[in-house]
Amino acid sequence: MKPALVIIAGPTAVGKSDLAVEFSREFGGEVISADSMQVYRMLDIGSAKITEEEMHGVPHHLLSVLDPKEPFNVAVFQRLAKKALAGIYERGHIPVICGGTGFYIQSVLYDIDFTENPADLSIRERLMKLAEEEGPEAIRALLLEKDPESAALIAAGNLKRMIRALEYQEMTGEPISVHNARERAKESPYRPHYYVLTMDRERLYERIGLRVERMMDQGLLEETKRLLDYGCTRDMTSMQGLGYKQLAAYFSGECSLSEAVENIKKETRHFAKRQLTWFRREKNVRWIDVEKEHAIDVLRTWNQS
Numbered sequence: 001m002k003p004a005l006v007i008i009a010g011p012t013a014v015g016k017s018d019l020a021v022e023f024s025r026e027f028g029g030e031v032i033s034a035d036s037m038q039v040y041r042m043l044d045i046g047s048a049k050i051t052e053e054e055m056h057g058v059p060h061h062l063l064s065v066l067d068p069k070e071p072f073n074v075a076v077f078q079r080l081a082k083k084a085l086a087g088i089y090e091r092g093h094i095p096v097i098c099g100g101t102g103f104y105i106q107s108v109l110y111d112i113d114f115t116e117n118p119a120d121l122s123i124r125e126r127l128m129k130l131a132e133e134e135g136p137e138a139i140r141a142l143l144l145e146k147d148p149e150s151a152a153l154i155a156a157g158n159l160k161r162m163i164r165a166l167e168y169q170e171m172t173g174e175p176i177s178v179h180n181a182r183e184r185a186k187e188s189p190y191r192p193h194y195y196v197l198t199m200d201r202e203r204l205y206e207r208i209g210l211r212v213e214r215m216m217d218q219g220l221l222e223e224t225k226r227l228l229d230y231g232c233t234r235d236m237t238s239m240q241g242l243g244y245k246q247l248a249a250y251f252s253g254e255c256s257l258s259e260a261v262e263n264i265k266k267e268t269r270h271f272a273k274r275q276l277t278w279f280r281r282e283k284n285v286r287w288i289d290v291e292k293e294h295a296i297d298v299l300r301t302w303n304q305s
Contacts, residue, residue: 001191004191005109006023007193008097008195009195011271012211013272014197014199021054024096026296028092028093030088030093030096031058033061033062033099034098034105035047035099037242039066039072043223045220046220068232068238069231072237073237074103074104074112075114077101078104078108078112085108102278103180110186112183124163124167127163127166127167147175149177150175152274153278155270193303195288196285197295198289199290208265208268208272228251245267247264
């Protein structure tokens with residue numbers, strides 16, 4: 001029988017981390033974070049990283065394992081996650097992948113082969129030059145024309161991913177969304193139990209707003225300043241995270257603090273919308289409306305299917 005793999009996913013601020021801990025305490029699980037920012041040291045408040053106290057003794061993996069100056073991408077995540085999975089299975093425990101980065105989850109679930117994705121620096125340099133001369137909007141317009149499905153899933157400000165998608169299409173002659181769909185159609189090497197948490201959209205947006213305000217009260221501004229003082233620059237992966245990116249703009253004098261905070265809320269709402277769009281494309285997923293169902297009761301039936 002294939003090894004079991006529990007996945008708890010969903011948009012930001014919906015309550016994934018607490019549920020992963022509750023499930024793991026009851027069933028002997030260990031949590032693997034599928035988050036592109038929690039992997040970094042020093043990014044605690046803005047990434048909503050779970051605290052030692054909140055873990056309640058449940059082992060967590062891929063938290064605070066990289067320096068904020070190091071690059072991080074889905075291929076690195078996959079390598080680290082598969083190493084963590086091997087250890088969890090050896091200990092006879094249940095791995096619980098928890099997070100909102102759908103492509104990261106997908107990379108492990110379907111064991112996506114990233115060696116198939118070629119790179120051509122000449123194409124990348126040409127697209128970078130276009131972005132410098134005409135702005136990221138020109139890149140987004142190209143992507144909307146050539147691969148609207150990818151354009152819908154990639155944040156308008158994520159220049160690196162937009163260029164990568166265009167680069168892949170020019171190199172291979174097919175949209176990267178087609179490649180990703182083909183990889184997603186592969187049979188998983190695991191026996192997945194995939195849950196996606198959701199709630200009323202307006203209620204979720206309200207929670208996002210309150211969370212951003214709480215992060216500011218907890219010292220997100222100071223945390224961002226420490227990262228900048230440490231030598232992190234705005235082009236680094238770590239500084240592309242929601243909160244850090246907007247507050248870095250404030251420190252550079254591009255906006256007021258109140259404008260930066262409103263931008264964090266707005267961009268986080270947009271991010272949550274894209275997350276939900278991504279998860280709706282996944283197959284064999286059990287959706288849980290956390291306002292209508294007791295999520296842990298649903299998860300208690302995880303091994304009955």
